Amino acid sequence: MRVVLLGAGHIGQVITRLLADSGDYTVTVADRSAEALSRLPEGVATRVVDTSDARQLLGVLRGHDAVINALPYHLATLAATQAREAGCHYFDLTEDVAATRAIKQLADGAPTAFMPQCGLAPGFVGIVAHHLARQFDTLHDVKMRVGALPAFPTNALKYNLTWSVDGLINEYCHPCEAIRDGRSLEMLPLEGLEHFSLDGVEYEAFNTSGGLGTLCETLDGRVRTLDYKSVRYPGHRDLMKLLFEELQLKDDPDTLKAMLRKSVPSTMQDVVLVFVTASGMRHGTLVQDVFARKVFADRDEARPLSAIQITTAAGICAALDLFREGRLPQRGFIRQEQVALPEFLANRFGRAYQQSRHIESIG
CATH class of the missing domain: 3.40.50.720 (NAD(P)-binding Rossmann-like Domain)
Known part of the structure:
Protein backbone atom coordinates (compact mmCIF):
# COMPACT_ATOMS: atom_id res chain seq x y z
CA MET A 1 0.00 0.00 0.00
CA LEU A 93 -4.73 11.24 15.46
CA THR A 94 -6.90 14.26 16.21
CA GLU A 95 -8.59 14.70 19.57
CA ASP A 96 -10.45 17.79 18.37
CA VAL A 97 -14.23 17.35 18.50
CA ALA A 98 -15.02 20.00 15.88
CA ALA A 99 -12.50 18.57 13.41
CA THR A 100 -13.94 15.08 13.83
CA ARG A 101 -17.45 16.35 13.11
CA ALA A 102 -16.20 18.08 9.96
CA ILE A 103 -14.40 14.92 8.82
CA LYS A 104 -17.57 12.90 9.37
CA GLN A 105 -19.39 15.25 6.99
CA LEU A 106 -16.59 14.88 4.42
CA ALA A 107 -16.94 11.10 4.66
CA ASP A 108 -20.64 11.17 3.85
CA GLY A 109 -21.00 9.58 0.42
CA ALA A 110 -17.24 9.40 -0.15
CA PRO A 111 -15.82 6.49 -2.17
CA THR A 112 -12.90 6.32 0.28
CA ALA A 113 -12.64 5.71 4.04
CA PHE A 114 -12.17 8.36 6.73
CA MET A 115 -11.00 7.19 10.16
CA PRO A 116 -9.96 9.97 12.54
CA GLN A 117 -8.97 9.67 16.22
CA CYS A 118 -6.71 6.61 15.79
CA GLY A 119 -4.34 7.27 18.68
CA LEU A 120 -4.51 6.47 22.38
CA ALA A 121 -7.36 8.69 23.60
CA PRO A 122 -9.37 9.00 21.50
CA GLY A 123 -8.53 5.74 19.85
CA PHE A 124 -7.50 2.64 21.75
CA VAL A 125 -9.42 3.61 24.89
CA GLY A 126 -12.66 3.77 22.88
CA ILE A 127 -12.03 0.31 21.43
CA VAL A 128 -11.58 -1.02 24.97
CA ALA A 129 -14.66 0.76 26.34
CA HIS A 130 -16.92 -0.48 23.54
CA HIS A 131 -15.62 -4.02 23.96
CA LEU A 132 -16.48 -3.97 27.67
CA ALA A 133 -19.86 -2.31 27.05
CA ARG A 134 -20.94 -5.11 24.70
CA GLN A 135 -20.59 -7.72 27.45
CA PHE A 136 -23.67 -6.52 29.39
CA ASP A 137 -27.36 -7.30 29.01
CA THR A 138 -28.12 -3.85 30.46
CA LEU A 139 -25.32 -1.29 30.52
CA HIS A 140 -25.17 1.18 33.41
CA ASP A 141 -21.87 3.06 33.61
CA VAL A 142 -18.70 3.35 31.52
CA LYS A 143 -15.76 5.34 32.86
CA MET A 144 -12.62 5.91 30.81
CA ARG A 145 -9.41 7.18 32.42
CA VAL A 146 -6.13 7.67 30.52
CA GLY A 147 -2.87 9.33 31.50
CA ALA A 148 0.43 9.97 29.71
CA LEU A 149 2.65 10.69 32.69
CA PRO A 150 6.32 11.18 33.54
CA ALA A 151 7.76 8.14 35.26
CA PHE A 152 9.75 10.39 37.60
CA PRO A 153 7.82 13.62 38.33
CA THR A 154 9.95 16.24 40.14
CA ASN A 155 8.40 19.66 39.49
CA ALA A 156 5.40 21.34 41.14
CA LEU A 157 3.14 20.46 38.21
CA LYS A 158 4.18 16.81 38.61
CA TYR A 159 4.25 16.72 34.84
CA ASN A 160 6.66 16.65 31.92
CA LEU A 161 5.86 17.24 28.27
CA THR A 162 5.40 13.85 26.68
CA TRP A 163 3.45 14.87 23.56
CA SER A 164 2.06 17.87 21.67
CA VAL A 165 1.66 21.07 23.70
CA ASP A 166 -1.04 22.15 21.22
CA GLY A 167 -3.00 18.98 21.90
CA LEU A 168 -2.53 19.29 25.67
CA ILE A 169 -3.90 22.84 25.79
CA ASN A 170 -6.72 21.95 23.40
CA GLU A 171 -8.01 19.18 25.67
CA TYR A 172 -7.76 21.44 28.74
CA CYS A 173 -9.71 24.30 27.10
CA HIS A 174 -12.72 22.87 25.29
CA PRO A 175 -16.04 21.44 26.55
CA CYS A 176 -16.14 17.73 27.29
CA GLU A 177 -18.84 15.42 25.99
CA ALA A 178 -20.46 13.03 28.47
CA ILE A 179 -23.68 11.18 29.25
CA ARG A 180 -25.37 11.67 32.63
CA ASP A 181 -28.61 9.96 33.64
CA GLY A 182 -28.98 8.82 30.05
CA ARG A 183 -28.73 12.34 28.58
CA SER A 184 -25.91 13.68 26.41
CA LEU A 185 -24.41 16.91 27.70
CA GLU A 186 -21.21 18.95 27.82
CA MET A 187 -19.03 19.22 30.92
CA LEU A 188 -16.46 21.89 31.76
CA PRO A 189 -12.79 20.95 31.31
CA LEU A 190 -10.66 20.66 34.47
CA GLU A 191 -13.80 19.91 36.53
CA GLY A 192 -15.06 16.60 37.93
CA LEU A 193 -11.93 16.05 40.02
CA GLU A 194 -11.57 12.57 41.52
CA HIS A 195 -8.80 10.60 43.19
CA PHE A 196 -7.95 6.91 42.97
CA SER A 197 -5.04 4.56 43.53
CA LEU A 198 -3.86 1.86 41.16
CA ASP A 199 -0.96 -0.51 41.49
CA GLY A 200 0.12 1.31 44.67
CA VAL A 201 0.26 4.79 43.06
CA GLU A 202 -2.05 7.73 43.85
CA TYR A 203 -3.63 9.58 40.91
CA GLU A 204 -6.18 12.28 40.20
CA ALA A 205 -8.46 12.52 37.17
CA PHE A 206 -10.55 15.34 35.72
CA ASN A 207 -12.60 16.22 32.63
CA THR A 208 -10.73 16.88 29.40
CA SER A 209 -12.01 17.23 25.86
CA GLY A 210 -11.98 14.72 23.02
CA GLY A 211 -11.09 11.44 24.70
CA LEU A 212 -14.52 9.87 24.19
CA GLY A 213 -14.25 10.01 20.42
CA THR A 214 -17.66 9.08 18.99
CA LEU A 215 -18.78 6.89 21.91
CA CYS A 216 -21.40 9.38 23.11
CA GLU A 217 -23.22 8.94 19.83
CA THR A 218 -22.64 5.18 19.65
CA LEU A 219 -23.86 4.48 23.19
CA ASP A 220 -26.64 7.08 23.25
CA GLY A 221 -29.76 5.50 24.70
CA ARG A 222 -27.83 2.45 25.94
CA VAL A 223 -25.80 3.76 28.89
CA ARG A 224 -26.70 5.67 32.05
CA THR A 225 -23.30 7.31 32.61
CA LEU A 226 -20.37 7.72 30.22
CA ASP A 227 -17.37 9.98 30.74
CA TYR A 228 -13.69 10.42 30.01
CA LYS A 229 -11.06 11.98 32.27
CA SER A 230 -7.32 12.54 31.97
CA VAL A 231 -5.15 11.05 34.71
CA ARG A 232 -2.42 13.06 36.40
CA TYR A 233 -0.51 12.97 39.69
CA PRO A 234 -2.30 14.74 42.60
CA GLY A 235 -2.03 18.53 42.57
CA HIS A 236 -1.63 19.02 38.82
CA ARG A 237 -5.25 20.02 38.17
CA ASP A 238 -5.25 22.82 40.77
CA LEU A 239 -2.15 24.42 39.29
CA MET A 240 -3.56 24.24 35.78
CA LYS A 241 -6.78 25.90 36.97
CA LEU A 242 -4.63 28.67 38.44
CA LEU A 243 -2.97 29.22 35.08
CA PHE A 244 -6.11 28.88 32.99
CA GLU A 245 -8.66 30.69 35.13
CA GLU A 246 -7.13 32.91 37.81
CA LEU A 247 -4.30 34.11 35.57
CA GLN A 248 -6.73 34.00 32.59
CA LEU A 249 -4.28 32.28 30.28
CA LYS A 250 -7.13 30.31 28.72
CA ASP A 251 -7.75 33.55 26.80
CA ASP A 252 -4.10 33.73 25.74
CA PRO A 253 -3.19 30.17 24.76
CA ASP A 254 -0.12 31.20 22.77
CA THR A 255 1.48 32.68 25.89
CA LEU A 256 0.60 29.58 27.90
CA LYS A 257 2.10 27.29 25.26
CA ALA A 258 5.29 29.37 25.19
CA MET A 259 5.53 29.18 28.99
CA LEU A 260 5.12 25.44 29.04
CA ARG A 261 7.63 24.86 26.25
CA LYS A 262 10.15 27.10 28.01
CA SER A 263 9.70 25.91 31.59
CA VAL A 264 8.41 22.32 31.57
CA PRO A 265 10.99 19.80 30.39
CA SER A 266 10.08 17.06 27.95
CA THR A 267 10.87 13.45 28.80
CA MET A 268 11.23 10.11 27.09
CA GLN A 269 10.89 8.35 30.46
CA ASP A 270 7.11 8.17 30.69
CA VAL A 271 4.29 5.75 31.39
CA VAL A 272 0.86 5.49 29.76
CA LEU A 273 -2.02 4.37 31.97
CA VAL A 274 -5.28 3.03 30.55
CA PHE A 275 -8.06 2.37 33.09
CA VAL A 276 -11.59 1.59 31.89
CA THR A 277 -14.48 0.35 34.01
CA ALA A 278 -17.94 -0.76 32.88
CA SER A 279 -20.83 -1.90 35.05
CA GLY A 280 -24.32 -3.23 34.45
CA MET A 281 -26.53 -6.28 34.55
CA ARG A 282 -25.38 -9.65 33.23
CA HIS A 283 -27.54 -12.74 33.66
CA GLY A 284 -29.56 -10.99 36.36
CA THR A 285 -26.53 -9.92 38.43
CA LEU A 286 -24.98 -6.45 38.81
CA VAL A 287 -21.30 -6.78 37.82
CA GLN A 288 -18.32 -4.59 36.95
CA ASP A 289 -15.56 -5.32 34.44
CA VAL A 290 -12.20 -3.57 34.47
CA PHE A 291 -9.47 -3.13 31.87
CA ALA A 292 -6.30 -1.63 33.38
CA ARG A 293 -2.90 -1.52 31.78
CA LYS A 294 0.38 0.37 31.96
CA VAL A 295 2.72 0.80 29.00
CA PHE A 296 6.26 1.88 29.79
CA ALA A 297 8.92 3.59 27.70
CA ASP A 298 11.42 1.46 25.78
CA ARG A 299 14.84 2.42 27.14
CA ASP A 300 16.79 0.84 24.28
CA GLU A 301 19.98 2.93 23.99
CA ALA A 302 20.10 2.75 20.20
CA ARG A 303 16.43 3.60 19.55
CA PRO A 304 14.64 4.70 22.74
CA LEU A 305 10.88 5.18 22.51
CA SER A 306 8.59 6.96 24.94
CA ALA A 307 5.39 5.25 26.06
CA ILE A 308 3.25 7.86 24.30
CA GLN A 309 5.17 7.25 21.06
CA ILE A 310 4.66 3.50 21.40
CA THR A 311 0.94 3.64 22.17
CA THR A 312 -0.02 6.38 19.71
CA ALA A 313 1.93 4.95 16.77
CA ALA A 314 0.62 1.45 17.55
CA GLY A 315 -2.95 2.75 17.47
CA ILE A 316 -2.86 4.35 14.05
CA CYS A 317 -0.64 1.69 12.45
CA ALA A 318 -2.94 -1.08 13.70
CA ALA A 319 -5.98 0.79 12.35
CA LEU A 320 -4.36 1.14 8.92
CA ASP A 321 -3.23 -2.50 8.96
CA LEU A 322 -6.69 -3.82 9.85
CA PHE A 323 -8.14 -1.64 7.10
CA ARG A 324 -5.64 -2.99 4.57
CA GLU A 325 -6.57 -6.54 5.57
CA GLY A 326 -10.27 -5.81 4.91
CA ARG A 327 -11.29 -6.08 8.59
CA LEU A 328 -12.82 -2.59 8.56
CA PRO A 329 -15.30 -0.86 6.22
CA GLN A 330 -13.64 0.27 3.00
CA ARG A 331 -15.53 3.54 2.56
CA GLY A 332 -17.25 6.26 4.56
CA PHE A 333 -16.72 7.23 8.19
CA ILE A 334 -15.14 4.61 10.46
CA ARG A 335 -15.50 4.87 14.24
CA GLN A 336 -12.85 3.52 16.60
CA GLU A 337 -15.46 1.31 18.24
CA GLN A 338 -15.88 -0.56 14.96
CA VAL A 339 -12.49 -2.14 15.69
CA ALA A 340 -12.73 -5.44 17.57
CA LEU A 341 -10.43 -5.38 20.60
CA PRO A 342 -9.20 -8.98 20.14
CA GLU A 343 -8.30 -8.23 16.51
CA PHE A 344 -6.52 -5.03 17.54
CA LEU A 345 -4.46 -6.79 20.22
CA ALA A 346 -3.61 -9.65 17.84
CA ASN A 347 -2.39 -7.23 15.17
CA ARG A 348 1.39 -6.94 14.72
CA PHE A 349 1.27 -3.25 15.65
CA GLY A 350 -1.47 -3.47 18.26
CA ARG A 351 0.59 -6.05 20.16
CA ALA A 352 2.43 -3.13 21.72
CA TYR A 353 -0.45 -3.03 24.21
CA GLN A 354 -0.26 -6.79 24.76
CA GLN A 355 3.41 -6.57 25.64
CA SER A 356 2.68 -3.93 28.26
CA ARG A 357 2.39 -4.58 31.94
CA HIS A 358 -1.01 -6.03 32.76
CA ILE A 359 -2.45 -4.73 36.02
CA GLU A 360 -5.78 -6.39 35.40
CA SER A 361 -7.77 -7.22 32.31
CA ILE A 362 -11.29 -8.61 32.41
CA GLY A 363 -13.64 -9.05 29.45
Whole structure:
Protein backbone atom coordinates (compact mmCIF):
# COMPACT_ATOMS: atom_id res chain seq x y z
CA MET A 1 0.00 0.00 0.00
CA ARG A 2 1.29 3.47 -0.93
CA VAL A 3 1.00 5.76 2.09
CA VAL A 4 1.71 9.45 2.64
CA LEU A 5 2.51 10.40 6.23
CA LEU A 6 1.94 14.07 7.03
CA GLY A 7 4.21 15.12 9.88
CA ALA A 8 7.71 13.95 10.78
CA GLY A 9 7.56 14.90 14.43
CA HIS A 10 7.70 12.96 17.69
CA ILE A 11 5.00 10.46 16.69
CA GLY A 12 5.55 10.58 12.91
CA GLN A 13 9.10 9.27 13.30
CA VAL A 14 7.82 6.08 14.97
CA ILE A 15 4.93 5.59 12.53
CA THR A 16 7.39 5.82 9.66
CA ARG A 17 9.68 3.21 11.17
CA LEU A 18 6.87 0.76 11.94
CA LEU A 19 5.27 0.93 8.49
CA ALA A 20 8.52 0.98 6.52
CA ASP A 21 9.96 -1.98 8.47
CA SER A 22 6.80 -4.06 7.97
CA GLY A 23 7.44 -4.55 4.25
CA ASP A 24 3.79 -3.98 3.31
CA TYR A 25 3.85 -0.21 2.93
CA THR A 26 5.66 2.22 0.68
CA VAL A 27 5.91 5.38 2.78
CA THR A 28 6.43 8.98 1.70
CA VAL A 29 6.76 11.49 4.55
CA ALA A 30 5.85 15.14 4.05
CA ASP A 31 6.70 17.93 6.48
CA ARG A 32 7.48 21.63 6.35
CA SER A 33 10.74 21.01 8.24
CA ALA A 34 13.69 19.65 6.27
CA GLU A 35 15.47 19.09 9.59
CA ALA A 36 12.68 16.82 10.87
CA LEU A 37 12.69 14.87 7.61
CA SER A 38 16.46 14.38 7.87
CA ARG A 39 15.98 12.35 11.06
CA LEU A 40 13.93 9.66 9.28
CA PRO A 41 15.40 6.24 8.44
CA GLU A 42 17.45 6.00 5.27
CA GLY A 43 15.52 4.95 2.19
CA VAL A 44 12.24 6.62 3.17
CA ALA A 45 10.99 9.07 0.54
CA THR A 46 10.51 12.61 1.84
CA ARG A 47 8.91 15.81 0.60
CA VAL A 48 9.31 19.32 2.03
CA VAL A 49 5.78 20.71 1.89
CA ASP A 50 3.94 23.61 3.48
CA THR A 51 1.38 21.44 5.26
CA SER A 52 -0.96 24.40 5.78
CA ASP A 53 -1.22 25.00 2.01
CA ALA A 54 -4.12 23.14 0.38
CA ARG A 55 -2.58 23.09 -3.08
CA GLN A 56 0.74 21.67 -1.88
CA LEU A 57 -1.05 19.07 0.24
CA LEU A 58 -3.15 17.94 -2.70
CA GLY A 59 -0.04 17.63 -4.86
CA VAL A 60 1.73 15.31 -2.42
CA LEU A 61 -1.37 13.16 -1.80
CA ARG A 62 -2.22 12.40 -5.41
CA GLY A 63 -1.28 8.91 -6.55
CA HIS A 64 -1.29 7.36 -3.07
CA ASP A 65 -3.70 4.89 -1.51
CA ALA A 66 -3.90 6.38 1.98
CA VAL A 67 -2.79 9.32 4.07
CA ILE A 68 -1.88 9.30 7.75
CA ASN A 69 -2.21 12.75 9.25
CA ALA A 70 0.13 13.31 12.22
CA LEU A 71 -0.05 17.11 11.99
CA PRO A 72 -1.37 19.45 14.73
CA TYR A 73 -5.11 19.15 15.32
CA HIS A 74 -5.98 22.47 13.67
CA LEU A 75 -4.84 21.11 10.27
CA ALA A 76 -7.02 17.98 10.41
CA THR A 77 -9.98 19.30 8.43
CA LEU A 78 -7.71 20.76 5.74
CA ALA A 79 -5.81 17.47 5.36
CA ALA A 80 -9.01 15.42 5.24
CA THR A 81 -10.51 17.73 2.61
CA GLN A 82 -7.48 17.28 0.37
CA ALA A 83 -7.52 13.52 0.97
CA ARG A 84 -11.07 13.35 -0.39
CA GLU A 85 -10.08 15.45 -3.38
CA ALA A 86 -7.08 13.19 -4.07
CA GLY A 87 -9.07 9.97 -3.60
CA CYS A 88 -6.99 8.80 -0.62
CA HIS A 89 -8.21 6.90 2.42
CA TYR A 90 -7.70 9.09 5.47
CA PHE A 91 -6.45 8.29 9.02
CA ASP A 92 -5.48 10.74 11.76
CA LEU A 93 -4.73 11.24 15.46
CA THR A 94 -6.90 14.26 16.21
CA GLU A 95 -8.59 14.70 19.57
CA ASP A 96 -10.45 17.79 18.37
CA VAL A 97 -14.23 17.35 18.50
CA ALA A 98 -15.02 20.00 15.88
CA ALA A 99 -12.50 18.57 13.41
CA THR A 100 -13.94 15.08 13.83
CA ARG A 101 -17.45 16.35 13.11
CA ALA A 102 -16.20 18.08 9.96
CA ILE A 103 -14.40 14.92 8.82
CA LYS A 104 -17.57 12.90 9.37
CA GLN A 105 -19.39 15.25 6.99
CA LEU A 106 -16.59 14.88 4.42
CA ALA A 107 -16.94 11.10 4.66
CA ASP A 108 -20.64 11.17 3.85
CA GLY A 109 -21.00 9.58 0.42
CA ALA A 110 -17.24 9.40 -0.15
CA PRO A 111 -15.82 6.49 -2.17
CA THR A 112 -12.90 6.32 0.28
CA ALA A 113 -12.64 5.71 4.04
CA PHE A 114 -12.17 8.36 6.73
CA MET A 115 -11.00 7.19 10.16
CA PRO A 116 -9.96 9.97 12.54
CA GLN A 117 -8.97 9.67 16.22
CA CYS A 118 -6.71 6.61 15.79
CA GLY A 119 -4.34 7.27 18.68
CA LEU A 120 -4.51 6.47 22.38
CA ALA A 121 -7.36 8.69 23.60
CA PRO A 122 -9.37 9.00 21.50
CA GLY A 123 -8.53 5.74 19.85
CA PHE A 124 -7.50 2.64 21.75
CA VAL A 125 -9.42 3.61 24.89
CA GLY A 126 -12.66 3.77 22.88
CA ILE A 127 -12.03 0.31 21.43
CA VAL A 128 -11.58 -1.02 24.97
CA ALA A 129 -14.66 0.76 26.34
CA HIS A 130 -16.92 -0.48 23.54
CA HIS A 131 -15.62 -4.02 23.96
CA LEU A 132 -16.48 -3.97 27.67
CA ALA A 133 -19.86 -2.31 27.05
CA ARG A 134 -20.94 -5.11 24.70
CA GLN A 135 -20.59 -7.72 27.45
CA PHE A 136 -23.67 -6.52 29.39
CA ASP A 137 -27.36 -7.30 29.01
CA THR A 138 -28.12 -3.85 30.46
CA LEU A 139 -25.32 -1.29 30.52
CA HIS A 140 -25.17 1.18 33.41
CA ASP A 141 -21.87 3.06 33.61
CA VAL A 142 -18.70 3.35 31.52
CA LYS A 143 -15.76 5.34 32.86
CA MET A 144 -12.62 5.91 30.81
CA ARG A 145 -9.41 7.18 32.42
CA VAL A 146 -6.13 7.67 30.52
CA GLY A 147 -2.87 9.33 31.50
CA ALA A 148 0.43 9.97 29.71
CA LEU A 149 2.65 10.69 32.69
CA PRO A 150 6.32 11.18 33.54
CA ALA A 151 7.76 8.14 35.26
CA PHE A 152 9.75 10.39 37.60
CA PRO A 153 7.82 13.62 38.33
CA THR A 154 9.95 16.24 40.14
CA ASN A 155 8.40 19.66 39.49
CA ALA A 156 5.40 21.34 41.14
CA LEU A 157 3.14 20.46 38.21
CA LYS A 158 4.18 16.81 38.61
CA TYR A 159 4.25 16.72 34.84
CA ASN A 160 6.66 16.65 31.92
CA LEU A 161 5.86 17.24 28.27
CA THR A 162 5.40 13.85 26.68
CA TRP A 163 3.45 14.87 23.56
CA SER A 164 2.06 17.87 21.67
CA VAL A 165 1.66 21.07 23.70
CA ASP A 166 -1.04 22.15 21.22
CA GLY A 167 -3.00 18.98 21.90
CA LEU A 168 -2.53 19.29 25.67
CA ILE A 169 -3.90 22.84 25.79
CA ASN A 170 -6.72 21.95 23.40
CA GLU A 171 -8.01 19.18 25.67
CA TYR A 172 -7.76 21.44 28.74
CA CYS A 173 -9.71 24.30 27.10
CA HIS A 174 -12.72 22.87 25.29
CA PRO A 175 -16.04 21.44 26.55
CA CYS A 176 -16.14 17.73 27.29
CA GLU A 177 -18.84 15.42 25.99
CA ALA A 178 -20.46 13.03 28.47
CA ILE A 179 -23.68 11.18 29.25
CA ARG A 180 -25.37 11.67 32.63
CA ASP A 181 -28.61 9.96 33.64
CA GLY A 182 -28.98 8.82 30.05
CA ARG A 183 -28.73 12.34 28.58
CA SER A 184 -25.91 13.68 26.41
CA LEU A 185 -24.41 16.91 27.70
CA GLU A 186 -21.21 18.95 27.82
CA MET A 187 -19.03 19.22 30.92
CA LEU A 188 -16.46 21.89 31.76
CA PRO A 189 -12.79 20.95 31.31
CA LEU A 190 -10.66 20.66 34.47
CA GLU A 191 -13.80 19.91 36.53
CA GLY A 192 -15.06 16.60 37.93
CA LEU A 193 -11.93 16.05 40.02
CA GLU A 194 -11.57 12.57 41.52
CA HIS A 195 -8.80 10.60 43.19
CA PHE A 196 -7.95 6.91 42.97
CA SER A 197 -5.04 4.56 43.53
CA LEU A 198 -3.86 1.86 41.16
CA ASP A 199 -0.96 -0.51 41.49
CA GLY A 200 0.12 1.31 44.67
CA VAL A 201 0.26 4.79 43.06
CA GLU A 202 -2.05 7.73 43.85
CA TYR A 203 -3.63 9.58 40.91
CA GLU A 204 -6.18 12.28 40.20
CA ALA A 205 -8.46 12.52 37.17
CA PHE A 206 -10.55 15.34 35.72
CA ASN A 207 -12.60 16.22 32.63
CA THR A 208 -10.73 16.88 29.40
CA SER A 209 -12.01 17.23 25.86
CA GLY A 210 -11.98 14.72 23.02
CA GLY A 211 -11.09 11.44 24.70
CA LEU A 212 -14.52 9.87 24.19
CA GLY A 213 -14.25 10.01 20.42
CA THR A 214 -17.66 9.08 18.99
CA LEU A 215 -18.78 6.89 21.91
CA CYS A 216 -21.40 9.38 23.11
CA GLU A 217 -23.22 8.94 19.83
CA THR A 218 -22.64 5.18 19.65
CA LEU A 219 -23.86 4.48 23.19
CA ASP A 220 -26.64 7.08 23.25
CA GLY A 221 -29.76 5.50 24.70
CA ARG A 222 -27.83 2.45 25.94
CA VAL A 223 -25.80 3.76 28.89
CA ARG A 224 -26.70 5.67 32.05
CA THR A 225 -23.30 7.31 32.61
CA LEU A 226 -20.37 7.72 30.22
CA ASP A 227 -17.37 9.98 30.74
CA TYR A 228 -13.69 10.42 30.01
CA LYS A 229 -11.06 11.98 32.27
CA SER A 230 -7.32 12.54 31.97
CA VAL A 231 -5.15 11.05 34.71
CA ARG A 232 -2.42 13.06 36.40
CA TYR A 233 -0.51 12.97 39.69
CA PRO A 234 -2.30 14.74 42.60
CA GLY A 235 -2.03 18.53 42.57
CA HIS A 236 -1.63 19.02 38.82
CA ARG A 237 -5.25 20.02 38.17
CA ASP A 238 -5.25 22.82 40.77
CA LEU A 239 -2.15 24.42 39.29
CA MET A 240 -3.56 24.24 35.78
CA LYS A 241 -6.78 25.90 36.97
CA LEU A 242 -4.63 28.67 38.44
CA LEU A 243 -2.97 29.22 35.08
CA PHE A 244 -6.11 28.88 32.99
CA GLU A 245 -8.66 30.69 35.13
CA GLU A 246 -7.13 32.91 37.81
CA LEU A 247 -4.30 34.11 35.57
CA GLN A 248 -6.73 34.00 32.59
CA LEU A 249 -4.28 32.28 30.28
CA LYS A 250 -7.13 30.31 28.72
CA ASP A 251 -7.75 33.55 26.80
CA ASP A 252 -4.10 33.73 25.74
CA PRO A 253 -3.19 30.17 24.76
CA ASP A 254 -0.12 31.20 22.77
CA THR A 255 1.48 32.68 25.89
CA LEU A 256 0.60 29.58 27.90
CA LYS A 257 2.10 27.29 25.26
CA ALA A 258 5.29 29.37 25.19
CA MET A 259 5.53 29.18 28.99
CA LEU A 260 5.12 25.44 29.04
CA ARG A 261 7.63 24.86 26.25
CA LYS A 262 10.15 27.10 28.01
CA SER A 263 9.70 25.91 31.59
CA VAL A 264 8.41 22.32 31.57
CA PRO A 265 10.99 19.80 30.39
CA SER A 266 10.08 17.06 27.95
CA THR A 267 10.87 13.45 28.80
CA MET A 268 11.23 10.11 27.09
CA GLN A 269 10.89 8.35 30.46
CA ASP A 270 7.11 8.17 30.69
CA VAL A 271 4.29 5.75 31.39
CA VAL A 272 0.86 5.49 29.76
CA LEU A 273 -2.02 4.37 31.97
CA VAL A 274 -5.28 3.03 30.55
CA PHE A 275 -8.06 2.37 33.09
CA VAL A 276 -11.59 1.59 31.89
CA THR A 277 -14.48 0.35 34.01
CA ALA A 278 -17.94 -0.76 32.88
CA SER A 279 -20.83 -1.90 35.05
CA GLY A 280 -24.32 -3.23 34.45
CA MET A 281 -26.53 -6.28 34.55
CA ARG A 282 -25.38 -9.65 33.23
CA HIS A 283 -27.54 -12.74 33.66
CA GLY A 284 -29.56 -10.99 36.36
CA THR A 285 -26.53 -9.92 38.43
CA LEU A 286 -24.98 -6.45 38.81
CA VAL A 287 -21.30 -6.78 37.82
CA GLN A 288 -18.32 -4.59 36.95
CA ASP A 289 -15.56 -5.32 34.44
CA VAL A 290 -12.20 -3.57 34.47
CA PHE A 291 -9.47 -3.13 31.87
CA ALA A 292 -6.30 -1.63 33.38
CA ARG A 293 -2.90 -1.52 31.78
CA LYS A 294 0.38 0.37 31.96
CA VAL A 295 2.72 0.80 29.00
CA PHE A 296 6.26 1.88 29.79
CA ALA A 297 8.92 3.59 27.70
CA ASP A 298 11.42 1.46 25.78
CA ARG A 299 14.84 2.42 27.14
CA ASP A 300 16.79 0.84 24.28
CA GLU A 301 19.98 2.93 23.99
CA ALA A 302 20.10 2.75 20.20
CA ARG A 303 16.43 3.60 19.55
CA PRO A 304 14.64 4.70 22.74
CA LEU A 305 10.88 5.18 22.51
CA SER A 306 8.59 6.96 24.94
CA ALA A 307 5.39 5.25 26.06
CA ILE A 308 3.25 7.86 24.30
CA GLN A 309 5.17 7.25 21.06
CA ILE A 310 4.66 3.50 21.40
CA THR A 311 0.94 3.64 22.17
CA THR A 312 -0.02 6.38 19.71
CA ALA A 313 1.93 4.95 16.77
CA ALA A 314 0.62 1.45 17.55
CA GLY A 315 -2.95 2.75 17.47
CA ILE A 316 -2.86 4.35 14.05
CA CYS A 317 -0.64 1.69 12.45
CA ALA A 318 -2.94 -1.08 13.70
CA ALA A 319 -5.98 0.79 12.35
CA LEU A 320 -4.36 1.14 8.92
CA ASP A 321 -3.23 -2.50 8.96
CA LEU A 322 -6.69 -3.82 9.85
CA PHE A 323 -8.14 -1.64 7.10
CA ARG A 324 -5.64 -2.99 4.57
CA GLU A 325 -6.57 -6.54 5.57
CA GLY A 326 -10.27 -5.81 4.91
CA ARG A 327 -11.29 -6.08 8.59
CA LEU A 328 -12.82 -2.59 8.56
CA PRO A 329 -15.30 -0.86 6.22
CA GLN A 330 -13.64 0.27 3.00
CA ARG A 331 -15.53 3.54 2.56
CA GLY A 332 -17.25 6.26 4.56
CA PHE A 333 -16.72 7.23 8.19
CA ILE A 334 -15.14 4.61 10.46
CA ARG A 335 -15.50 4.87 14.24
CA GLN A 336 -12.85 3.52 16.60
CA GLU A 337 -15.46 1.31 18.24
CA GLN A 338 -15.88 -0.56 14.96
CA VAL A 339 -12.49 -2.14 15.69
CA ALA A 340 -12.73 -5.44 17.57
CA LEU A 341 -10.43 -5.38 20.60
CA PRO A 342 -9.20 -8.98 20.14
CA GLU A 343 -8.30 -8.23 16.51
CA PHE A 344 -6.52 -5.03 17.54
CA LEU A 345 -4.46 -6.79 20.22
CA ALA A 346 -3.61 -9.65 17.84
CA ASN A 347 -2.39 -7.23 15.17
CA ARG A 348 1.39 -6.94 14.72
CA PHE A 349 1.27 -3.25 15.65
CA GLY A 350 -1.47 -3.47 18.26
CA ARG A 351 0.59 -6.05 20.16
CA ALA A 352 2.43 -3.13 21.72
CA TYR A 353 -0.45 -3.03 24.21
CA GLN A 354 -0.26 -6.79 24.76
CA GLN A 355 3.41 -6.57 25.64
CA SER A 356 2.68 -3.93 28.26
CA ARG A 357 2.39 -4.58 31.94
CA HIS A 358 -1.01 -6.03 32.76
CA ILE A 359 -2.45 -4.73 36.02
CA GLU A 360 -5.78 -6.39 35.40
CA SER A 361 -7.77 -7.22 32.31
CA ILE A 362 -11.29 -8.61 32.41
CA GLY A 363 -13.64 -9.05 29.45
